Amino acid sequence: MNKSQTERIIDAIWRIESPKLIAGLTHMVRDVGLAEDLAQDALVIALEKWPVAGIPDNPGAWLMITAKRRAIDLLRRKKRLDEKYEEYGRGAALYSEQDLASVIEDEIEDDLLRLIFMTCHPVLSQEARVALTLRLLGGLTTDEIARAFLTAESTIAQRIVRAKKTLRTKQIPFEVPVGDELKERLSTVLEVIYLMFNEGYSATVGENWIRPLLCQEALRLGRMLAEIAPGEPEVHGLAALMEFQSSRLKARVGVDGDPVLLMDQNRARWDHLLIRRGLDALERIRQLGRPFGPYALQAAISACHAQARTPSETDWPRIAALYEALFRLMPSPVVELNRAVAVSRAFGPEFGLQIVDELNEEASLKEYHLLPSVRADLLFKLGRFAEARKEFERAAALTRNMRERELLMKRAAECT
Amino acid sequence: MRFMMIVKATTDSEAGEKPSEELLEAMLRYNEELAKAGVLLAADGLQPSSSGVRISYPEPGGKPKIVDGPFTEAKEIIAGYTLIEVKSREEAIQWVLRMPDPHGKGQGEIELRQIFEPEELSVNEETRAKIKGQFGL
Numbered sequence: 001m002n003k004s005q006t007e008r009i010i011d012a013i014w015r016i017e018s019p020k021l022i023a024g025l026t027h028m029v030r031d032v033g034l035a036e037d038l039a040q041d042a043l044v045i046a047l048e049k050w051p052v053a054g055i056p057d058n059p060g061a062w063l064m065i066t067a068k069r070r071a072i073d074l075l076r077r078k079k080r081l082d083e084k085y086e087e088y089g090r091g092a093a094l095y096s097e098q099d100l101a102s103v104i105e106d107e108i109e110d111d112l113l114r115l116i117f118m119t120c121h122p123v124l125s126q127e128a129r130v131a132l133t134l135r136l137l138g139g140l141t142t143d144e145i146a147r148a149f150l151t152a153e154s155t156i157a158q159r160i161v162r163a164k165k166t167l168r169t170k171q172i173p174f175e176v177p178v179g180d181e182l183k184e185r186l187s188t189v190l191e192v193i194y195l196m197f198n199e200g201y202s203a204t205v206g207e208n209w210i211r212p213l214l215c216q217e218a219l220r221l222g223r224m225l226a227e228i229a230p231g232e233p234e235v236h237g238l239a240a241l242m243e244f245q246s247s248r249l250k251a252r253v254g255v256d257g258d259p260v261l262l263m264d265q266n267r268a269r270w271d272h273l274l275i276r277r278g279l280d281a282l283e284r285i286r287q288l289g290r291p292f293g294p295y296a297l298q299a300a301i302s303a304c305h306a307q308a309r310t311p312s313e314t315d316w317p318r319i320a321a322l323y324e325a326l327f328r329l330m331p332s333p334v335v336e337l338n339r340a341v342a343v344s345r346a347f348g349p350e351f352g353l354q355i356v357d358e359l360n361e362e363a364s365l366k367e368y369h370l371l372p373s374v375r376a377d378l379l380f381k382l383g384r385f386a387e388a389r390k391e392f393e394r395a396a397a398l399t400r401n402m403r404e405r406e407l408l409m410k411r412a413a414e415c416t
Numbered sequence: 417m418r419f420m421m422i423v424k425a426t427t428d429s430e431a432g433e434k435p436s437e438e439l440l441e442a443m444l445r446y447n448e449e450l451a452k453a454g455v456l457l458a459a460d461g462l463q464p465s466s467s468g469v470r471i472s473y474p475e476p477g478g479k480p481k482i483v484d485g486p487f488t489e490a491k492e493i494i495a496g497y498t499l500i501e502v503k504s505r506e507e508a509i510q511w512v513l514r515m516p517d518p519h520g521k522g523q524g525e526i527e528l529r530q531i532f533e534p535e536e537l538s539v540n541e542e543t544r545a546k547i548k549g550q551f552g553l
Contacts, residue, residue, distance in 0.1 A: 012506035016453065109452070216501065224454035273458060273499070 006051045014043055015139040017060040022136050023111035024064060026174050028071055032118060032136060033164035038074070042067035109228045112137075114174050116225060119163075120189040121172050128163040129192045130199075135160055137224075138217045148213045149199070186229075190238045190295060193221050197242050201249075212249070219246055226281065233285045237296030240285075243278035244302035247271040258403065263311045275306045297326040316346035333362045341374055349381040369398035373408060380415060389415035418457065418501050418531040419508040421515065425465065425493035426523040430486065432464045442516040450500060450511065461496035491525065505530065 018039060025035035042063045056062040119133040134140045134148075142160065146153040166172075177185050200214030222239040229235050251265040260266075282303055285296050292300065301322045308314040323339035336359055344352025356375045365371045376391030392412035396405045435443070450456035466486035474481055487493055496518075502508050508528055517524040 008504070008506045009510070012504055012510045015503060015507055016510055112452075220454035220501070222454070223456075224452060227448075227452040227454070277457070 006055075007047065009055065010043070010047055010050060013046075013055070013059045013063075017063055018043075018139040019112060019115065019137045020060065021063055021067060023115040025067055025071060026115060026118070027111045028068065029075070030174055031168055032115070032132075032174075033168060034074075036136065036164070038067045038071050039063070041070050110176070112224070113176050113228045116189055116221075116228075117176055117185055118167060118172060118174055120185075120192045121167065122185070122188055123170050123172060124163050124166055126192070126195065128159050128166075129188075130196055131156055131159045132163045133192055133221065134196070134217060137221060140217065144213065148211060148217075186232060186234065189225070190234060193218050193225065194238060194242075194295075196221070197245070201245060215242075215246060215249070218242060226284075230284070231288065233288050233290050234293040234295050236281045236284045236288075237293055237299050240278040240281035240299035241295055241302060243274045243281060244299060244306050247274035247278065247306065262305060267309065270306070278306065279303060292325070294326060294330045297322055297329065301326075314345070316342050320346045333359055333365050334368075337365070337371060337374060340378075344378055344381075349378040353378045353382065367398060369395045369404075369408075371395075372398065376408075376411070380411070385415040388412075417503070417505075417508075417533065418499060419505075420529050420531060421498040421500070421508075421512055422494050422527040422529060423461075423496040423498075423518045424491055424525040424527065425495040426519045426521070428519065428521070428523075429495040430464050430466070430493065432466070436520070439516060439518075439520055443518075446515055447498070449514070450498070455500045455502050455511065457499040457501055459496070459498040462494060465493050499531075 021039040021042070022032065022035050025038050026032050029035055029038070045066055046059070046063060050056075116133070116137060119136055120129045124132065131145055134145050135142065140148075142157045143153050146156040149156070176182065196214050197218035200211045200216075200218065219239075219242045222235075222242050226235050226239040247270050248262070248265060250271070251267070251269040252260055254260045278299065282296070282299055285292065301319055304315050304319050304322070320339060320342035323335060323342050327335045327339060336355060340352045340355035340359070343355060353375070356371070356378060359365060359371060360375075362371075372391040373395035376388045376395060379385075379388035379391060389412050392408050392415065396408035396412065399405050399408065434440075447456060447459055450459075464486065468485035468487065470483045470485070470487060472481045472483070498515075500508060500511060502511065508530075512526055512528050515526060518526060
């Protein structure tokens, strides 16, 4: 085995093991920065020893033991945490590799969950949360994160260093919050993962091949979270939503690189394995028997599209009802506009238009080109062409996307 | 990138013998580990080839030939598969190495194969775009 091959293997092992290592070490030393350093130290030792001695049978346990030994040395030297040191020092002397492996497995789920809550803590800026989560839980290098965000590596590195320091100085606890705080903090965690996903998702239109890394990584973290916190409906909701959206990734871009809208996509190109995974995740929410949250509702809407073999088979009444439920949880004019479209498809354009007309007064939608665009389409369907034309022109003036403007002008011209 | 771990059939699996409780538990634990790392896409076991059908085309342009199972050569038959999505080939191999010996009696064999992405089927820009535009890929 040559050197670079061993290094690639060690990279792979690092990717698999580092979240667990860092989580376990954070449990011990209560400092993510220090935990990461210790884990990295163990990695460096592995890079020296493994090419000569061969890769151990249980590399994860090897790394953990090595890192914990270093942690104990460190604690001993610093003499700061006398009690802690004694407690862990005593335990560690008894560990054999096998014992340790089983100890690790039992604790690790909790530790990973705590680590996610820590890296997504509201005390950090959103950018810092994303970078730190990708780094500590995804095992990505700063270089990879920087490329995914089209940012300089030094910026990302600094962001991560500062984030770790903030967690230390503000003494953010390594724990899963309980009660109301759990709900609040969990929504921050989900937000960070979804933000990551959307960064990659919106960039997949266009020829940037690096950004999908963010989609994949977010989806992996979402799946991971669903496995380590299986009792939370919204965790499955977000996982399901990302599975459904990912299932359409390949159909969203046409041969010429243009975005293809949902209703025009070639459904044969949807990934049915991912659709099935999304449906399974929704089923898990149903089994929990708790009400659907915003992510679960959005996933349920996505599922309606995913299950329709042709656009005409779409269950619009159900989608309209789901949007209504979503609006109750998350009152937003954009949700209402989406409901209007679903209502018009389900019950006729006149009912959709009623909802849209009420939104016309909404100040936050003044500059939003989709409002006049939807209104125009409904007026067109009702045969009110003169009004439709005006609305298409208004929408064309508001959109910043050239191709969309062309399309809207074309439709305006058809209003006779 | 996606990989398929293909578990090869053995004389036992072809005879329809169920795996031991111990092995089954180890496999379940392994699948759980894959799921907890967020890399598991799907995993299934296949029924013995005695319930399978083979369709072949012995003559170019001719009619397909249909043959009922069982088929010979256990090693050439698939008994199950696990689909994973990982960042590198090495990562996929590391995961395969963690799978329990799927037979435990000297016949266990796992084959690892990468799944094609449309981008990888051709180095030609134009052909790639065409592949992307086609069904299924």
